[in-house]
Amino acid sequence: MTMQWKLVCKQSDLVKGAGVAAMVNGQQVALFYVPEAESQIFAISNWDPFGKANVLSRGLVAHLQGEWTVASPLYKQHFVLSSGKCLEDDVTIPSWQAKLEGENVYIAES
Amino acid sequence: MSANSPLSTKKPRLVVVGNGMVGHHFVEQIIEKGGHENFHITVFGEEPHLAYDRVHLSEYFTGKGAADLAMTDGTLYDDNGVQYFTNSLVTEIDRDNKQLLLQSGDSVSYDKLVLATGSYPFVPPIPGHKRDNTFVYRTLEDLDDIRDCAKQVSKGTVVGGGLLGLEAANALKNLGLETSVVEFAPRLMPVQLDEKGGSVLKEMIEGLDVTVYTDTATQEIVDGESSFHRMNFADGTHLETDLILFSAGIRPQDALAKQSGLEMGERGGITINNNCQTSDENVYAIGECALWNNSIYGLVAPGYTMAKAAAGHLLGDESISFTGADMSTKLKLLGCDVGSIGDAHAKSQGCKVFVYQDEIQQSYRKMVVSEDGQKLLGAVLVGDNSFYDTLLQYYLNAMDLPEQPQSLILPAMDGAPAALGADALPATASICSCHNVTKQDISDAVANGAMSVGDVKGITKAATGCGGCAALLKNVVDNELLSLGVEVSTDICEHFAFTRQDLYNIIKIEEIKSFAELLEKHGKGHGCEICKPAVGSILASVWNEYVLKKEHIVLQDTNDRFLGNMQKDGTYSIVPRIPGGEITPEKLIVLGEVAKEYKLYTKITGGQRIDLFGATLPQLPEIWTKLVNAGFETGQAYGKSLRTVKSCVGSTWCRFGVDDSMTMAVDLENRYKGLRSPHKIKFAVSGCTRECAEAQSKDIGVIATEGGWNLYVCGNGGMKPRHGDLFATDLDRETLIKYIDRVLMFYTKTADRLQRTSVWMDGLEGGLEYLQEVVIEDKLGMCSELDAAMDYVVDTFQCEWKTTLEDPEALKTFRQFVNYDGEDENVVFVEERDQIRPATEEEKQNLIAKVG
Ligand code: SRM
Ligand SMILES: Cc1cc2nc3c(=O)[nH]c(=O)nc-3n(C[C@H](O)[C@H](O)[C@H](O)COP(=O)(O)OP(=O)(O)OC[C@H]3O[C@@H](n4cnc5c(N)ncnc54)[C@H](O)[C@@H]3O)c2cc1C
Ligand code: SF4
Ligand code: FES
Numbered sequence: 001m002t003m004q005w006k007l008v009c010k011q012s013d014l015v016k017g018a019g020v021a022a023m024v025n026g027q028q029v030a031l032f033y034v035p036e037a038e039s040q041i042f043a044i045s046n047w048d049p050f051g052k053a054n055v056l057s058r059g060l061v062a063h064l065q066g067e068w069t070v071a072s073p074l075y076k077q078h079f080v081l082s083s084g085k086c087l088e089d090d091v092t093i094p095s096w097q098a099k100l101e102g103e104n105v106y107i108a109e110s
Numbered sequence: 111m112s113a114n115s116p117l118s119t120k121k122p123r124l125v126v127v128g129n130g131m132v133g134h135h136f137v138e139q140i141i142e143k144g145g146h147e148n149f150h151i152t153v154f155g156e157e158p159h160l161a162y163d164r165v166h167l168s169e170y171f172t173g174k175g176a177a178d179l180a181m182t183d184g185t186l187y188d189d190n191g192v193q194y195f196t197n198s199l200v201t202e203i204d205r206d207n208k209q210l211l212l213q214s215g216d217s218v219s220y221d222k223l224v225l226a227t228g229s230y231p232f233v234p235p236i237p238g239h240k241r242d243n244t245f246v247y248r249t250l251e252d253l254d255d256i257r258d259c260a261k262q263v264s265k266g267t268v269v270g271g272g273l274l275g276l277e278a279a280n281a282l283k284n285l286g287l288e289t290s291v292v293e294f295a296p297r298l299m300p301v302q303l304d305e306k307g308g309s310v311l312k313e314m315i316e317g318l319d320v321t322v323y324t325d326t327a328t329q330e331i332v333d334g335e336s337s338f339h340r341m342n343f344a345d346g347t348h349l350e351t352d353l354i355l356f357s358a359g360i361r362p363q364d365a366l367a368k369q370s371g372l373e374m375g376e377r378g379g380i381t382i383n384n385n386c387q388t389s390d391e392n393v394y395a396i397g398e399c400a401l402w403n404n405s406i407y408g409l410v411a412p413g414y415t416m417a418k419a420a421a422g423h424l425l426g427d428e429s430i431s432f433t434g435a436d437m438s439t440k441l442k443l444l445g446c447d448v449g450s451i452g453d454a455h456a457k458s459q460g461c462k463v464f465v466y467q468d469e470i471q472q473s474y475r476k477m478v479v480s481e482d483g484q485k486l487l488g489a490v491l492v493g494d495n496s497f498y499d500t501l502l503q504y505y506l507n508a509m510d511l512p513e514q515p516q517s518l519i520l521p522a523m524d525g526a527p528a529a530l531g532a533d534a535l536p537a538t539a540s541i542c543s544c545h546n547v548t549k550q551d552i553s554d555a556v557a558n559g560a561m562s563v564g565d566v567k568g569i570t571k572a573a574t575g576c577g578g579c580a581a582l583l584k585n586v587v588d589n590e591l592l593s594l595g596v597e598v599s600t601d602i603c604e605h606f607a608f609t610r611q612d613l614y615n616i617i618k619i620e621e622i623k624s625f626a627e628l629l630e631k632h633g634k635g636h637g638c639e640i641c642k643p644a645v646g647s648i649l650a651s652v653w654n655e656y657v658l659k660k661e662h663i664v665l666q667d668t669n670d671r672f673l674g675n676m677q678k679d680g681t682y683s684i685v686p687r688i689p690g691g692e693i694t695p696e697k698l699i700v701l702g703e704v705a706k707e708y709k710l711y712t713k714i715t716g717g718q719r720i721d722l723f724g725a726t727l728p729q730l731p732e733i734w735t736k737l738v739n740a741g742f743e744t745g746q747a748y749g750k751s752l753r754t755v756k757s758c759v760g761s762t763w764c765r766f767g768v769d770d771s772m773t774m775a776v777d778l779e780n781r782y783k784g785l786r787s788p789h790k791i792k793f794a795v796s797g798c799t800r801e802c803a804e805a806q807s808k809d810i811g812v813i814a815t816e817g818g819w820n821l822y823v824c825g826n827g828g829m830k831p832r833h834g835d836l837f838a839t840d841l842d843r844e845t846l847i848k849y850i851d852r853v854l855m856f857y858t859k860t861a862d863r864l865q866r867t868s869v870w871m872d873g874l875e876g877g878l879e880y881l882q883e884v885v886i887e888d889k890l891g892m893c894s895e896l897d898a899a900m901d902y903v904v905d906t907f908q909c910e911w912k913t914t915l916e917d918p919e920a921l922k923t924f925r926q927f928v929n930y931d932g933e934d935e936n937v938v939f940v941e942e943r944d945q946i947r948p949a950t951e952e953e954k955q956n957l958i959a960k961v962g
Contacts, residue, residue, distance in 0.1 A: 008928075008929055009928045009929045013922075013928040013929070014928075015663060015664070015923055016660075016664065017663075017664030018663060018664045018671075020923070020925075020928045021926065021927050021928065022927055022928050022929050022930070023927045023929060023930035023932065024929075028927075028934070031928070036636055047936075051678065051680075052951065053678065053679050053680040053936060054680055054934050054936050055668075055676065055680040058668045058671070058672070058676070058680075059639075059668065060638075060639040060642055060643070060664075060666075060667060060668075061664065062637070062638030062639045062640075062642075063605075063635050063636035063637060063638060064604070064638055065604070068636075071638070071639035073667070073668035073669075073676055074676070074678070076639065
């Protein structure tokens with residue numbers, strides 16, 4: 001199966017070292033732009049399953065024990081940006097592959 | 111008098127002449143060693159007081175009383191059978207009969223005699239030097255006289271621009287006099303400073319409105335025309351002044367030695383050997399009156415060592431002797447740092463010199479090194495003493511200099527910090543020169559169970575003299591604890607092996623302006639939600655830059671990033687500043703209209719202001735545009751910064767009010783509103799002791815009194831309530847603000863991340879008293895730094911919302927979605943008591959069911 005890439009926004013819409021929210025196929029996605037990370041762009045769900053609100057794009061990016069994560073702004077649980085896995089609890093939120101090509105930001109439609 | 115009457119004791123008689131700092135220390139030493147069991151001890155002092163802290167004499171002008179400065183109230187003497195007589199001048203020694211003669215006419219016999227007569231101020235015999243309104247600066251009585259005179263006049267002049275002269279000039283300035291200093295030599299502090307250092311210091315002092323005349327000889331003092339005196343100078347010019355203070359050096363008080371034929375130096379001083387014995391083996395001399403190896407030591411630390419040596423020798427312990435002392439000094443003169451170490455004048459054979467000068471920051475530093483560049487021989491510092499401790503250790507311990515010795519005086523650049531780590535010091539390194547405490551003594555104390563700086567202070571007395579070694583002591587103690595495997599991990603997180611306080615100092619000293627720079631130089635990895643906001647907050651405390659500046663944006667927690675408080679559903683609350691809770695009807699209407707337009711939930715907060723809830727991300731800039739246009743500023747309800755200054759109406763309206771608490775509250779709120787701190791800060795001001803503003807439960811509480819304002823600090827409501835401590839009473843407005851500035855800045859500088867002032871105070875070694883010493887008495891010599899830091903924050907205040915609204919880049923981040931104009935459908939409100947509130951999960955299900 002070939003991967004379908006969907007253009008989401010421009011690089012200039014992103015904030016270096018932090019997240020922004022996007023709407024992709026009716027779903028809220030949190031896009032993080034981390035220039036120091038190998039893949040540079042990460043996409044996870046914007047929904048915080050603990051706080052029950054769409055806020056993860058507004059959390060702080062934290063690098064913990066070698067993993068890029070975001071700390072939820074509500075109750076501070078960490079989610080791994082590449083996998084959506086929660087570090088504090090047995091929960092995984094949706095995540096997507098994402099890439100930066102030239103000026104364009106894409107995420108993979110699964 | 112009873113000293114004269116024969117005593118029914120067979121113990122030999124030990125008499126001490128002089129009860130100054132060193133004479134007193136001698137008595138302490140003898141008692142500590144049990145010598146009061148061996149000797150019948152008698153002390154005579156000429157002054158009306160028992161020994162007091164002459165080193166801190168100037169503090170007599172800044173709030174300390176004689177009792178505060180006293181080194182003993184006599185209890186120690188009484189408890190150990192030491193007889194003492196004040197107001198008792200000894201006029202003669204009859205060494206053949208081992209008798210002393212007193213001014214009162216009494217005589218006293220001795221077996222062993224200790225002379226601790228100190229020194230007297232030298233007054234140059236200029237014609238007119240005995241006129242009225244001329245003074246010296248040595249005793250409490252001198253200061254009383256100066257204060258009395260200063261009340262009547264407006265201009266004061268100090269003759270002598272040495273260390274003491276400048277200290278005296280500072281005192282005159284503090285007494286409100288227009289102050290001048292007249293120095294005979296071509297520069298200030300000729301003994302300690304070289305020409306360049308002296309001239310930098312002169313410039314700094316002139317910047318403080320003290321007129322400095324160097325290279326100026328006074329020929330005569332006569333009646334003035336506009337002032338009480340006129341000083342005529344050798345070059346034909348003159349100076350009119352009301353008060354003259356001579357501080358032209360000290361001379362050893364050796365009159366008794368001369369009279370009794372003890373051996374003396376050519377230029378005075380009582381000659382002593384390493385045991386502090388004079389030419390008569392039964393007579394000792396210690397302190398400033400003693401001459402050892404042709405040197406007089408005009409500092410207290412060498413005097414203490416002499417006292418120890420003499421006491422030891424008298425009791426048959428020769429292990430301690432006096433073999434000279436280091437005369438390096440560091441001090442703050444009129445707020446200017448000055449340090450001088452060893453061969454400041456580069457007189458050693460073949461020595462080489464490094465010099466660093468910065469005419470913008472006004473600082474000058476010189477290092478004198480040995481011909482081979484290996485050892486430090488001396489140094490001069492003007493403007494910044496942060497280099498002193500490290501240099502002094504290199505000098506005292508003759509340690510090999512690093513490969514690039516100049517790094518020791520250069521401002522910190524890339525690469526390793528030049529400061530000497532405690533572990534690099536040899537065991538013999540002297541850490542506290544006042545009490546002669548070495549690194550080894552500290553290791554021993556720690557090995558024997560001392561677990562903190564406080565414990566070590568108690569055991570070794572280190573840092574309880576001039577206090578100059580406090581920072582170094584802490585380093586050494588921490589280092590010792592660490593080497594014993596005691597986990598003192600105060601690391602802020604896995605990215606920085608530092609405490610918040612360390613990071614604060616690093617950022618300040620190395621002038622670090624961004625998180626990236628700090629991480630590169632001192633951290634590892636990429637940072638997390640602990641260190642990023644903490645560093646963001648420190649950067650804001652120190653440099654006060656716009657928090658949403660590009661490089662800072664990623665450091666800010668959500669609330670700080672979007673300048674609002676995130677609520678449970680992801681919307682934000684809006685809290686404009688309402689200083690002191692005072693608001694005009696017009697502004698109240700604006701708030702009402704904005705709330706109505708955007709359908710916001712409106713509530714009066716517990717902090718006397720108004721909170722508007724339920725704004726979405728894109729609404730924040732729109733709403734704030736309206737508020738800023740109506741004259742509101744951000745209330746920083748989201749920041750670790752000043753929240754509110756609560757106030758009662760005070761004397762303007764209230765029949766009991768004794769002062770205008772309202773104006774005070776508004777002014778305080780406006781002063782501190784920009785300060786970013788380790789945690790939030792709350793104030794309150796009450797107009798009288800009925801305390802309607804609950805000031806005693808705030809970080810800073812101010813209560814009006816008949817005599818001014820009482821200041822309470824470190825109170826807390828919240829999870830663990832704590833009453834504030836009464837810090838100072840009856841302050842005038844200016845002093846009140848000065849103290850608040852310093853308390854807050856000291857807190858900002860030293861507290862841990864997210865530590866309220868209450869918890870900080872509870873953990874502060876020395877507690878309230880220590881804080882008072884730091885803030886009121888400038889014990890750490892850092893008040894001017896604190897003052898400047900606060901002034902900077904006050905001067906650079908900007909309303910973050912106003913700045914944000916002017917910055918299109920920053921505004922971009924307030925979009926709900928980067929690729930879509932719709933709203934967050936999960937944000938659903940229902941009505942309750944005529945206002946909105948977030949819907950519960952169940953309500954949401956029902957609403958969706960209805961619609962769908
Ligand atoms: C709005 C307000 C309640 C109200 O409706 O009245 C409030 C709301 C919050 N308080 Fe508070 N506190 C409010 C007055 C107080 C007071 C009363 C006061 O200031 O006189 C206290 C006790 C006094 C004190 O701080 O010593 C108070 C003690 C706390 C604490 C406990 C602090 C402590 O040291 O124990 C927290 C938790 C914290 O800061 O870690 C807290 C935290 C919060 C947070 C930030 C909780 C959060 O993360 O959401 C709330 C933010 C609400 C928002 O979006 O604005 N709030 N909070 C009050 C805002 C005052 C203002 O105008 O700025
Ligand atoms: C304003 C000021 C600031 C200073 N700052 C510092 C500083 O920062 N650091 C530092 O190390 N040093 C400082 N010093 C110097 C320090 O105070 C002295 O080194 C120290 O006090 C010397 O102690 P002493 O006991 O030898 O002399 P003193 O303290 O002068 O005591 C001698 C005592 O003997 C009495 N006496 C003299 N003759 C007789 C007699 N015949 N009979 C009876 N009593 C007699 C005198 O009245 C006096 O009370 C400062 C001094 C002053 C004045
Ligand atoms: S008391 Fe608790 S619930 Fe109420 S405002 Fe304060 S933090 Fe929120
Ligand atoms: S050096 Fe003065 S107290 Fe330690």
